[in-house]
Structure formats: structure tokens, C-alpha cells
Amino acid sequence: xxxxxxxxxxxxxxxxxxQQAARLFRNGMTVGMSGFTRAGDAKALPLALVExxxxxALQLTLVTGAxxxxxxxxxxxxxxxxxxxxxxxxxxxxRRKINSGEVMFxxxxxxxxxxxxxxxxxxxxxxxxxxAVAITPDGGIVPTMSVGNSxxxxxxxxxxxxxxxLSAPLALEGLHDIYLPAARPHRGAIPMLTPWQxxxxxxxxxxxxxxxxxxxxxxxxxxxxxxxxxxxxxAIARHVIAFLEGExxxxxxxxxxxxxxxxIGTIANAVLHGLVDSPFRDLTMYSEVLQDSALELLDxxxxxxxxxxxxxxxxxxxxxxxxxxxxxxxxxxxxPQEISNHPEVVRRLGIIALxxxxxxxxxxxxxxxxxxxxxxxxGIGGSGDFARNGAxxxxxxxxxxxxxxxxxxxxxxxxxxxxxxxxxxxVTEWGLADLRGLAPRERAPLIIEKCADPAYRPALRAYFExxxxxxxxxxxxxxxxxxxxxxxxxxxxxxxxxx
Numbered sequence: 001x002x003x004x005x006x007x008x009x010x011x012x013x014x015x016x017x018x019q020q021a022a023r024l025f026r027n028g029m030t031v032g033m034s035g036f037t038r039a040g041d042a043k044a045l046p047l048a049l050v051e052x053x054x055x056x057a058l059q060l061t062l063v064t065g066a067x068x069x070x071x072x073x074x075x076x077x078x079x080x081x082x083x084x085x086x087x088x089x090x091x092x093x094x095r096r097k098i099n100s101g102e103v104m105f106x107x108x109x110x111x112x113x114x115x116x117x118x119x120x121x122x123x124x125x126x127x128x129x130x131x132a133v134a135i136t137p138d139g140g141i142v143p144t145m146s147v148g149n150s151x152x153x154x155x156x157x158x159x160x161x162x163x164x165x166l167s168a169p170l171a172l173e174g175l176h177d178i179y180l181p182a183a184r185p186h187r188g189a190i191p192m193l194t195p196w197q198x199x200x201x202x203x204x205x206x207x208x209x210x211x212x213x214x215x216x217x218x219x220x221x222x223x224x225x226x227x228x229x230x231x232x233x234x235a236i237a238r239h240v241i242a243f244l245e246g247e248x249x250x251x252x253x254x255x256x257x258x259x260x261x262x263x264i265g266t267i268a269n270a271v272l273h274g275l276v277d278s279p280f281r282d283l284t285m286y287s288e289v290l291q292d293s294a295l296e297l298l299d300x301x302x303x304x305x306x307x308x309x310x311x312x313x314x315x316x317x318x319x320x321x322x323x324x325x326x327x328x329x330x331x332x333x334x335x336p337q338e339i340s341n342h343p344e345v346v347r348r349l350g351i352i353a354l355x356x357x358x359x360x361x362x363x364x365x366x367x368x369x370x371x372x373x374x375x376x377x378x379g380i381g382g383s384g385d386f387a388r389n390g391a392x393x394x395x396x397x398x399x400x401x402x403x404x405x406x407x408x409x410x411x412x413x414x415x416x417x418x419x420x421x422x423x424x425x426x427v428t429e430w431g432l433a434d435l436r437g438l439a440p441r442e443r444a445p446l447i448i449e450k451c452a453d454p455a456y457r458p459a460l461r462a463y464f465e466x467x468x469x470x471x472x473x474x475x476x477x478x479x480x481x482x483x484x485x486x487x488x489x490x491x492x493x494x495x496x497x498x499x
Contacts, residue, residue, distance in 0.1 A: 065148020
């Protein structure tokens with residue numbers, strides 16, 4: 001019945017229900033699940049594990065590529081299935097469990113998880129659960145709309161469970177480029193010199209004897225929850241485009257720019273959307289995720305090709321991608337996230353990194369993960385992989401939030417994910433601050449005047465002037481540095497007539 005999907009006849013004996021496959025799990029196991037930004041995630045096993053947990057204790061360490069779709073993270077967290085979670089998440093229910101201390105969350109650079117598993121720094125994967133289009137005659141697993149950490153999980157796991165998703169078209173086969181680095185310390189260089197170069201195979205290799213179960217599903221990925229562009233994100237996009245035009249005019253890059261990376265989310269997606277009306281041509285992307293804007297750029301002809309680890313789209317754009325898959329497959333490559341985010345490759349290719357900040361301070365330090373310095377939002381994701389190693393590191397944010405009650409530009413960030421050393425350009429709807437070659441005392445006035453909401457500029461100027469009187473390479477009034485965050489915690493508003 002499923003011969004076109006399960007092409008090794010002996011594996012037909014491994015077909016079972018998700019509930020039967022869930023019996024393979026034991027309390028305390030470390031489980032690797034496919035899925036990266038709501039794409040290519042296992043659909044049936046998470047629900048079966050929740051169901052099983054109602055009969056007996058079942059707590060797992062859950063490792064993925066990034067966030068899961070279909071509310072799986074939240075359902076498993078609420079059922080008590082998830083004891084530890086890494087390296088990224090975006091589910092509101094799971095976030096509550098993390099911030100209450102009920103789930104131990106390990107926030108990691110997305111390039112690091114597979115490396116730490118390979119070297120034994122993390123507990124090995126007991127069971128890998130991977131969504132697939134098909135299994136080839138030699139046992140190769142054809143992924144669906146993401147690769148993430150799936151290839152590493154399969155390589156290392158004692159047992160592998162494959163979810164064959166009938167809603168994923170067979171035409172996805174061939175879209176992927178599966179390559180994993182050898183173990184340290186004497187491995188060779190990753191042989192990638194261009195974003196469009198293929199260096200691996202189209203399937204995830206696995207010994208068929210380690211496939212313990214095959215489960216059939218027929219459920220699409222969750223659609224992207226990115227919001228459409230608005231006036232503020234359009235303004236941010238204009239500032240970024242004008243900056244890049246200046247880089248071309250200065251001769252630092254050609255009109256095709258350098259390869260682009262954009263983080264997940266509304267603002268980054270909107271900025272890329274703005275490139276549709278830009279003068280740039282023959283662009284390339286070397287990113288971790290492709291959103292609607294990447295397909296828009298492919299359709300406009302400005303983007304020549306795109307490499308990533310995941311494709312996360314709105315429902316309408318997903319349908320278009322599937323309908324026109326033969327057109328897109330010539331210009332899209334999906335890789336393991338260890339390769340899409342690898343510092344070696346990012347540095348070699350000279351990536352323009354575009355990521356979102358929750359807040360940044362007057363010296364250019366960026367907080368991208370913790371609200372108020374304490375409460376996890378989603379995680380650092382791949383932003384650090386690209387910011388530290390890219391040719392240009394750009395962080396974008398709206399200047400204010402909660403109707404102006406929160407300033408995204410603050411005297412000192414309440415949590416540091418990206419230090420000033422890894423940040424080249426900051427952008428809000430009010431303007432852009434190019435920080436390259438500037439000392440901290442030169443950065444602060446530029447960030448205040450170019451990026452801060454005008455309502456907050458007087459207080460930021462006053463803080464900086466008072467800090468200068470204290471002296472130092474990076475002047476601060478330490479007893480006041482986090483007072484804005486404390487005020488918001490206590491009153492719900494950062495604004496005041498004094499510092």
C-alpha cells in the first residue's frame with residue numbers, strides 16, 4: 001500500500017501505530033525529534049507520548065532542531081513529558097513552564113547542538129523521531145520541509161522512528177543536501193565555497209536495522225505566524241536598503257551583495273520583503289530558515305537561489321510552493337542546521353546577517369532572548385552563529401513596544417546575547433546606526449539620535465551625560481543602569497520625567 005513511500009520491502013514489517021511506537025520510550029530517555037521553526041516536525045508521536053503519560057510517568061529530555069509546530073511543545077510540556085528541552089522553542093505554554101522552573105531549558109546556538117552530541121558533551125540520543133517523505137531501498141530517509149538536526153539524531157540514535165507524512169509530496173525528494181562533519185580534532189574543512197554548492201547526499205543515511213518503527217501520518221506543517229509588514233517594518237526595511245545601497249556605492253560589495261541571512265520572525269521577514277522593490281539583483285541567501293519573503297524574492301527574480309535548513313511559510317505561500325515545486329526546487333537547497341549555521345562556512349562566505357533584537361543599549365549590546373532580563377522568550381536561535389561570524393551583523397527592532405511603555409533602546413540591556421563586539425549595525429523605524437570603527441563613547445550618541453524613539457531620547461541623553469562624568473571606556477551610572485527595567489516591572493511603564 002505504501003510501496004512508493006517505503007521502498008525497502010523488509011521495512012514494511014516495521015509499520016505500526018503511533019501509540020504502539022510510543023511504547024518504545026522509557027522514562028528519562030533523551031529523544032531527538034525532527035522539526036525546525038514549525039516545519040518538518042513529527043506530528044503523531046508527540047500526541048501519542050502525551051496520551052501515554054496519562055497512564056504512567058514519562059519524562060524526557062527533548063532535543064530538536066528548533067521550535068516544533070502543531071502545539072506539540074506545549075502539549076508535551078503541559079502533560080509533564082518534557083523535563084529538559086533544547087536548543088530553541090517558541091511555544092507559549094512551554095515558555096510558561098520554562099519561566100516557572102518546571103522545565104529546564106538549555107538555550108543554545110543552533111550550530112552547537114549536533115557538535116556537542118557528537119563529542120559526548122551531551123547525553124546521547126536514545127530514540128530519534130524523524131518526519132520523512134519516503135525511505136529509499138538502501139534505507140535512506142528523505143526529509144520533508146526541514147533538515148534541522150535530524151541527520152545527526154539518526155546518525156547517533158540507538159533506535160529510529162520514521163513518520164512517513166503522506167501530505168508531503170514525493171517531489172520534495174532531491175531538495176536536500178545532507179552532509180555532516182567528521183569528529184574533531186582532525187577533520188577536514190567543510191568543502192563549501194558557494195551557497196549553491198552541493199556537498200552531500202539527498203537522503204539521511206541509516207542502518208535499516210536501527211529503524212524500530214514506521215508510523216504513517218497525513219498532516220501538514222503548521223503555517224508561519226509571522227505578521228504582514230506594517231508602516232514601522234517598512235521604514236526599517238528602507239533604512240536597511242539605503243545602507244546596503246551605500247555599501248555598493250562605496251565598492252565594498254557588488255549589486256548582488258553578499259549572501260543574506262535573516263532570522264525567523266515578523267520583522268526580519270518584513271525587511272526581506274522590502275528587498276522586492278530594491279535595486280539589487282542576483283541575490284543569494286545562506287540562512288537557517290526561508291520565510292514567505294524568500295519566495296517573493298525568488299518570484300521577483302531578484303533572488304537567484306536560497307540555501308537554508310527549513311522552509312516555514314504561511315498557508316497560502318506553502319500551497320504555492322507545493323504547486324510550483326518543480327520551479328522552486330532548482331533554486332532551493334535544504335541542509336542540516338549544523339552546516340547552514342556553521343561558523344566556518346558563515347565566515348568563508350561573508351554573510352550579511354539580519355536578526356531581531358528585543359532590546360539594545362546605547363553601546364550596542366543586544367538582548368534577543370530575555371524579557372526584563374529574566375524571562376525567556378524563545379531563545380538565541382542562530383543569531384549568534386551569524387552575528388559573530390558574518391561579514392556584516394545587522395540587528396533590527398521597533399523602537400518601542402506596548403504602546404510606548406517599553407523602549408527597545410535602553411541605558412544597559414538586562415541580558416546580553418550579543419556583545420557590542422558582534423554588532424555592526426542597529427536599525428529601528430527611526431533610523432540606522434552604523435557602529436563600525438566607533439568607540440563606545442562615539443556609539444552612544446549615534447544610537448540615541450538615530451535609533452531611539454524620540455520620546456525616550458532626552459532621558460537617554462541625560463543618562464549618557466551623567467555617565468560621562470563617571471568616566472571609563474564604557475561609561476555607566478551603575479545604580480541607574482537597569483532602573484528603566486525596574487520601573488517597568490513595578491509600574492508597567494518605563495517612561496518618567498527623570499532617569
